[in-house]
Amino acid sequence: MKRKEFIRNTSLGMGALFLPKSMLYARHVDPSVFLENKIDVAQKKRMADVALNAARSKGATYTDVRIGRYLNQFVVTREDRVENIVNTESFGIGIRVIANGSWGFAATDNLDTDSIAKTAALAVSIAKENARLLTEPVQLAPQKGYGEVSWKTPIEKNAFEVPMKEKVDLLMSVNDAAMKGGANYMNSLLFLVNEQKYFASTDGSYIDQDVHRIWPTFTITKIDAATGKFETRDALSSPMGMGFEYMNARPEDRIKGLAGTLYKNRYDMLEDARMGAQEIGLKMGAKSVEPGKYDLVIDPTNLFLTIHESTGHPTELDRVLGYEANYAGTSFLTLDKWKSGKFNYGSNLVNIVADKTQPYSLGAVGYDDEGVGTQEWDIIKDGTLVNYQAIRDQAHIIGLDHSQGCCFADSWSDIQFQRMPNISLRPGKVPMTPADIVKNVEKGIYIVGASSYSIDQQRYNFQFSGQLFYEIKNGKIGQMLKDVAYQSNTQEFWNACSAIADKSDYRLGGSFFDGKGQPGQISAVSHGASTTRFNGINVINTARKI
Amino acid sequence: MAILNKEQAQQLLKKVLSYSKADECEINISGSEGGNIRYARNAVSTSGGVSQNSLVVSSAFGKKLGVATINEFDDASLEKVVRRSEELAQLAPENPEYVSFLGPQVYKESATYVPATGAIDPKFRADAVATSLKIAKDNKLVAAGFMQNSSGYSAMMNSHGLFAYNKSSNVDFNVTLRTEDGKGSGYASKGFNDVNKLDVASATKFAAGKATGSATAKALEPGKYTVILEPAASIVLLENMFFAMDARQADEGRSFLSKGDGKTKLGEKLVDDKVTIYSDPQHPEIPTSTWNGDGRPQEKINWINKGVIENLYYSRYWAEKKKVKAVPSPDGIIMEGTNASLEDLIKGTEKGILVTRLWYIRSVDPQTLLLTGLTRDGTFYIENGQIKFPVKNFRFNESPIIMLNNLDALGKPERCVSGESGISALIPPMRIRDFTFSSLSDAV
Numbered sequence: 001m002k003r004k005e006f007i008r009n010t011s012l013g014m015g016a017l018f019l020p021k022s023m024l025y026a027r028h029v030d031p032s033v034f035l036e037n038k039i040d041v042a043q044k045k046r047m048a049d050v051a052l053n054a055a056r057s058k059g060a061t062y063t064d065v066r067i068g069r070y071l072n073q074f075v076v077t078r079e080d081r082v083e084n085i086v087n088t089e090s091f092g093i094g095i096r097v098i099a100n101g102s103w104g105f106a107a108t109d110n111l112d113t114d115s116i117a118k119t120a121a122l123a124v125s126i127a128k129e130n131a132r133l134l135t136e137p138v139q140l141a142p143q144k145g146y147g148e149v150s151w152k153t154p155i156e157k158n159a160f161e162v163p164m165k166e167k168v169d170l171l172m173s174v175n176d177a178a179m180k181g182g183a184n185y186m187n188s189l190l191f192l193v194n195e196q197k198y199f200a201s202t203d204g205s206y207i208d209q210d211v212h213r214i215w216p217t218f219t220i221t222k223i224d225a226a227t228g229k230f231e232t233r234d235a236l237s238s239p240m241g242m243g244f245e246y247m248n249a250r251p252e253d254r255i256k257g258l259a260g261t262l263y264k265n266r267y268d269m270l271e272d273a274r275m276g277a278q279e280i281g282l283k284m285g286a287k288s289v290e291p292g293k294y295d296l297v298i299d300p301t302n303l304f305l306t307i308h309e310s311t312g313h314p315t316e317l318d319r320v321l322g323y324e325a326n327y328a329g330t331s332f333l334t335l336d337k338w339k340s341g342k343f344n345y346g347s348n349l350v351n352i353v354a355d356k357t358q359p360y361s362l363g364a365v366g367y368d369d370e371g372v373g374t375q376e377w378d379i380i381k382d383g384t385l386v387n388y389q390a391i392r393d394q395a396h397i398i399g400l401d402h403s404q405g406c407c408f409a410d411s412w413s414d415i416q417f418q419r420m421p422n423i424s425l426r427p428g429k430v431p432m433t434p435a436d437i438v439k440n441v442e443k444g445i446y447i448v449g450a451s452s453y454s455i456d457q458q459r460y461n462f463q464f465s466g467q468l469f470y471e472i473k474n475g476k477i478g479q480m481l482k483d484v485a486y487q488s489n490t491q492e493f494w495n496a497c498s499a500i501a502d503k504s505d506y507r508l509g510g511s512f513f514d515g516k517g518q519p520g521q522i523s524a525v526s527h528g529a530s531t532t533r534f535n536g537i538n539v540i541n542t543a544r545k546i
Numbered sequence: 547m548a549i550l551n552k553e554q555a556q557q558l559l560k561k562v563l564s565y566s567k568a569d570e571c572e573i574n575i576s577g578s579e580g581g582n583i584r585y586a587r588n589a590v591s592t593s594g595g596v597s598q599n600s601l602v603v604s605s606a607f608g609k610k611l612g613v614a615t616i617n618e619f620d621d622a623s624l625e626k627v628v629r630r631s632e633e634l635a636q637l638a639p640e641n642p643e644y645v646s647f648l649g650p651q652v653y654k655e656s657a658t659y660v661p662a663t664g665a666i667d668p669k670f671r672a673d674a675v676a677t678s679l680k681i682a683k684d685n686k687l688v689a690a691g692f693m694q695n696s697s698g699y700s701a702m703m704n705s706h707g708l709f710a711y712n713k714s715s716n717v718d719f720n721v722t723l724r725t726e727d728g729k730g731s732g733y734a735s736k737g738f739n740d741v742n743k744l745d746v747a748s749a750t751k752f753a754a755g756k757a758t759g760s761a762t763a764k765a766l767e768p769g770k771y772t773v774i775l776e777p778a779a780s781i782v783l784l785e786n787m788f789f790a791m792d793a794r795q796a797d798e799g800r801s802f803l804s805k806g807d808g809k810t811k812l813g814e815k816l817v818d819d820k821v822t823i824y825s826d827p828q829h830p831e832i833p834t835s836t837w838n839g840d841g842r843p844q845e846k847i848n849w850i851n852k853g854v855i856e857n858l859y860y861s862r863y864w865a866e867k868k869k870v871k872a873v874p875s876p877d878g879i880i881m882e883g884t885n886a887s888l889e890d891l892i893k894g895t896e897k898g899i900l901v902t903r904l905w906y907i908r909s910v911d912p913q914t915l916l917l918t919g920l921t922r923d924g925t926f927y928i929e930n931g932q933i934k935f936p937v938k939n940f941r942f943n944e945s946p947i948i949m950l951n952n953l954d955a956l957g958k959p960e961r962c963v964s965g966e967s968g969i970s971a972l973i974p975p976m977r978i979r980d981f982t983f984s985s986l987s988d989a990v
Binding site for chain 2: 081082083085088092102103104105106107108109122123125126127129130132133134135136168184185221223224225226227228229230232321322323324325326327329330332334413414415417452453454455456457458459460461463465483485487489518519520538540542543544545546
């Protein structure tokens, strides 16, 4: 399926430009296939050993093998009907080697012994062919083998085991609520992921992992028939590293936001649809924003994406070094800034942490895709740049004797490389609620939900929009605004950070579709934050006439 | 399994179809082989090869559809996948928008496969990278680039007698060269069905010129400027207009083509009359498959003719409901131009900005198609018909509709690849008045 067609078929709209390779090549299957135990660990170990031995015999000095089974389920609906139920499975093997100091990789979906050995030999021949174009041999940070180990997302209810009727009934009730609330159109989607990943390497690791993710979302559309104008309001859910329990919000998962209910850890899709239908009515008649400087109070449902683009990407070491120069770009956070130990990234309230361990997060796994145990580390401390994101072949460049465990491939068919772990803004250290923050704002805008986003290739200049905007006047939330986008420069923006709510407001946002690399790969990543204030940020008006 | 020729594919599909007991059955098969190589910091970084095959069976009972897929091709597996699709169809809810599979169609031969491209091997790719790296090093520049090739086939057959087959090949090459001090950057991107048309050295030299030339950029105030967009810059704006030309979205009132009360702008003049955009699967510069994924023939279609919206694309369901021809969305965009070169456009510009590439394009408002993004890899100030100096990159907020109303001049179309979606198009360089740059970026 082409991305373009997928987007059209699922009515996902413009935002979702990246799809997992495992889906593009995936096979449609009977959902009952998902519950089959496709292949046992002993069999995977035998296959992996075939690849390890074949590569070694052809001259590889290091080999790792990833045998992956990637399952996706999409339930796509609009108004009163199911548009599409898509079940896909992708299964295959990717073999990465070092030979003559150079990386080589090959992958196949044919897992018989001869094919695996042939694929391993192809990986070695590619490495040898490329060795003549090297300037220096690959240098891997040491990594001890873990032996035979396993890890599983701590889900309470496997979403693939939930009967399809239950999923369809839920989406139908959500759509019905929006339509009864005055929507003209309602599209809703349930997106489930299960990655069954087996990793083996010549370091002596045999790692079996079972990773689950879920994303319920919708778009409500309202049209003014007289003028032909329309507005949309997207769900305030977040994709999560959870099972179907995410769909069952408990009282403690509801946060009384400054303008409506928000969700922590778990989500009430039906309630959000009801709320959304009311809000979209207000959005139609909202005041068009007066451009100028405002103090922004940004909810985590919006701020997660700003953190992703302006903090997550520029601290990826491969970008800093130039490995992404031809596609995703480089970074303004050059090595000299890090080495100085004094680079002022943001105000001293700003503490950014990287991790692949946070419960319920999209990035959480036990081991990364080159067999390194996952960790947590500081990236920005009290406003100063202190670290990057590095994998085994980069660790030595920043003086580390170990990888930080953030290597990932979106499919067995693609080469693993450095990908963003969860990157989060630590909550404020002093007790503070979003209401406490707003009461000191004279002229501001409160922003909820993510929408349009764009940033330059070195991560200086960005522009973000949102789902809902409310005027703040003299410490009080006022009327709804529309046509709002904020534009800033990363360093100026984070230095304008003047208040962060405490941990009681901390929530995870995230994306299933972080795109990087050539061929393009996507990755799922979470970003935690509490409601945060930024002073004097430039806001533009995006209304136009055609 | 190797790449099947037309007869082999037909034979296999007939066998699969013979297992069907459903009211209707349709089978799609595809397979590909290919490889890629990536380089950065003037050395190769990663490289790989991948091959895969897939067979999809769609079975329908009434308006209930079941789909199952397999990548094993022995008789037992093939029968099993047909049975599985039938079981799924029996369990599926009725789809009120289900449309029966198409009957036999007549397709023109496509020109999408070139044997030389199919013959590319790891050595060929490594040699190409070596050529590109030498140019970078000779010019004291730092290169990062990517080359990938694939060849494959797709075929389909159904119980109403439809059979379609296509074989295709393609190769993409793109490269970014940066000055050693990181102050200049240049980019080139090429994509072809025929590898013989790919000149890696020439593309790398083009990027090198942009990199060296952009190294001493000055800051200009943001605002409205006359711009010359090279094809790699304009494609990423035009494709957003193209992706939004779905008839149903327009009819439902949620598109830039909607007018309210269920009316659309189909048939209306929306942009400058110099704008003619069409698709043609037989075009020698940008051949595409002569059928789409559900078996509809791809024909030459005018989308915008002299500024008038002439066609929208339809799903088969929506076309049936609206009682119109079900025109499928095309695979290649072609915009008419003139014989003027890029240099001619520059010569005719009193004051303006030359844009090599636009990047990170996102929709800001779907009802006006307002897009935002940034210039990248070579932005230059033009005065009195000459490039005067490089300028710092800008963020823009602009709609392709407004932009095509402010169209001043067109040059000669050339094949380009979108840096955003990866689609190929044949687009002329264009000069636009009053293009809106809203802020400056420090990025190089």
